Amino acid sequence: MAAPHQNPPHDAGRTVGPRLRAWQRTALAAYREVPRRRDFLVTATPGAGKTTFALALARGLVDERVIDRVVVVCPTDHLRTQWAEAADRLGLPLDPTLSNAVGPVRPDLRGYVTTYAQVAAKPALHAARTGAKRTLVVLDEVHHAGDGLSWGDAVATAFELAARRVCLTGTPFRTRPDERIPFVRYDEDVDGGWRSSADYTYGYREALADGVVRPVVFAAYTGTSRWRNSAGEVVAASLSQPNTRSVEATAWKTALDPRGKWVPHVIAAMDERITHLRATGVPDAAGLVLASDQDDARAYAGIVEQVTGEAPVVILSDDPKASDKITAFTHGTQRIAVCVRMVSEGVDVPRAACLAWMTSYRTPLFFAQGVGRVVRARAPGETATVFLPAVRPLLTLAAELEQDRNHVIPPPAQQDETILDVERVEPEPGERERTELVDVDASFAHVLHGGRAVVAAPLTDDDEDFLGLPGILTPEQTAELLMRRDSHARQRAAGTTAPEPSAEATAWRAGAELRREVNRLVAVYSARTGTPHRQVHAEVRRAVPGPASAAASADVLERRRDHLMALLGGRG
Numbered sequence: 001m002a003a004p005h006q007n008p009p010h011d012a013g014r015t016v017g018p019r020l021r022a023w024q025r026t027a028l029a030a031y032r033e034v035p036r037r038r039d040f041l042v043t044a045t046p047g048a049g050k051t052t053f054a055l056a057l058a059r060g061l062v063d064e065r066v067i068d069r070v071v072v073v074c075p076t077d078h079l080r081t082q083w084a085e086a087a088d089r090l091g092l093p094l095d096p097t098l099s100n101a102v103g104p105v106r107p108d109l110r111g112y113v114t115t116y117a118q119v120a121a122k123p124a125l126h127a128a129r130t131g132a133k134r135t136l137v138v139l140d141e142v143h144h145a146g147d148g149l150s151w152g153d154a155v156a157t158a159f160e161l162a163a164r165r166v167c168l169t170g171t172p173f174r175t176r177p178d179e180r181i182p183f184v185r186y187d188e189d190v191d192g193g194w195r196s197s198a199d200y201t202y203g204y205r206e207a208l209a210d211g212v213v214r215p216v217v218f219a220a221y222t223g224t225s226r227w228r229n230s231a232g233e234v235v236a237a238s239l240s241q242p243n244t245r246s247v248e249a250t251a252w253k254t255a256l257d258p259r260g261k262w263v264p265h266v267i268a269a270m271d272e273r274i275t276h277l278r279a280t281g282v283p284d285a286a287g288l289v290l291a292s293d294q295d296d297a298r299a300y301a302g303i304v305e306q307v308t309g310e311a312p313v314v315i316l317s318d319d320p321k322a323s324d325k326i327t328a329f330t331h332g333t334q335r336i337a338v339c340v341r342m343v344s345e346g347v348d349v350p351r352a353a354c355l356a357w358m359t360s361y362r363t364p365l366f367f368a369q370g371v372g373r374v375v376r377a378r379a380p381g382e383t384a385t386v387f388l389p390a391v392r393p394l395l396t397l398a399a400e401l402e403q404d405r406n407h408v409i410p411p412p413a414q415q416d417e418t419i420l421d422v423e424r425v426e427p428e429p430g431e432r433e434r435t436e437l438v439d440v441d442a443s444f445a446h447v448l449h450g451g452r453a454v455v456a457a458p459l460t461d462d463d464e465d466f467l468g469l470p471g472i473l474t475p476e477q478t479a480e481l482l483m484r485r486d487s488h489a490r491q492r493a494a495g496t497t498a499p500e501p502s503a504e505a506t507a508w509r510a511g512a513e514l515r516r517e518v519n520r521l522v523a524v525y526s527a528r529t530g531t532p533h534r535q536v537h538a539e540v541r542r543a544v545p546g547p548a549s550a551a552a553s554a555d556v557l558e559r560r561r562d563h564l565m566a567l568l569g570g571r572g
Contacts, residue, residue: 018090021212024053027200031057039183041142041167043198046372047213050168051086054138057166059090061136062110067163068133070094070111073119074140078323080113082348083140100125116144119158120151126158134163142167145181156182170372171365172196204401213375214353215383218398219269219444220390223262224515225254226438234438240390241548242534250435252391256292256358258299260440263358264307264493266387270354271308273385274335277353282382287354289338290370292361300358301338307492308335315339350376357388367397443516514557515549521564540564
């Protein structure tokens, strides 16, 4: 019997190397600046093309006979298939199905793709596979090696003998001194921890300038949430007004309740944006709805069908067909997919240009990865629109992303509640009682541009054709257009099924229009004078005493509206 072929036959007919972007060529050159470099960490913004960079490097090292095997470690099973398909296009056949129950790698394959969980389960097995040949190990989203207390040790054991290692991440990360992720170089941070130090960094602003990613328009939607607490008291709070952490958390949670009006309103707004994109040059444009859990996802899917007339694709983490659904949606024509985390990291759906943030997750990493699903550019002029609640934590993250700040993922064990890294919004201990939805509405608040909230400015009749094209509309004009369409979205959302409102909810809605009018006038006054919204609200409340607008009576709201109109009239 002939000896196994040492070089996989598939290589003989391999495709030509990928067409690389400028940053990928520069990163490859940086890698080769140090002869026989063993470890290399790349931080590149989501959507920039880290997979292509890593596979181009692997292809080159194979061709130069520096390595014989490629092992890719990624976070999820779906990404195993995605990596294997991309590698196959470069003539690097990798097995995405190899399990821990199977020993050797097939001789006709160049290597395999596995997950961090599989490595943690049997590190010695992966060490044996890696040590059998000169191996390049690619650690995709390497911060996941810190997700479990033993995962870092497992990765160290499994790949200590690797000839070369490349680590990839979309976000810098911070690690506790006693839990450093192996094969990553660190610098000491100001707080005494350790911060990852990349060998090559490619940020969102650079990618935007290069046309690698789409510009993002963040459309913030406010609303007033009303709920009854366990004491029977009705509490009202606006999403966009300053609140305590506990009130903010409950108002946010109430807004995301599928029985209220906020969710269908925002879905209708996103659907109109998709329709506009499909009519103006992006015929396969699609949207993603990110839900916090499976129950919400199923409920949101029903609302999507009612609002749009088309059933969405529902992608749940425990669905054995989830990976197939993602693939079908990626290459299909469906308008919207509703999902729970399944497309938050690494999943490539280039036709997705809209994202509805209907989840209480708000870590910097999850936010960057979620937004990263809709920023991958395919052609000049395409943009992404992210629809989100006008709450402080999300607006802060959106502003930081726009300003290209260097997000840093804190250690997994981080317990500091003063920073915005809590995985899900939860009320404070005193607020952990059951709450009952009374009512919640929604209205367009502003767009986020350059880290600031931008309110409306007049549009010409021709402006509407150009919403979303960078440099054509000013941020103020974009805000005006979204505000114009807001009433249409409200009308469409009103057609969805909702429980019969209580008598007190009906009475409250009599003042809802006045409340929106007051908020709009505050925004106009703020734009004209440069005074922050919060300060304007405080000044109005001093002039017309009473509770905050979210809980004020129609009479108080009417007098505040008249006061603001007088102020604006006096400024001509």
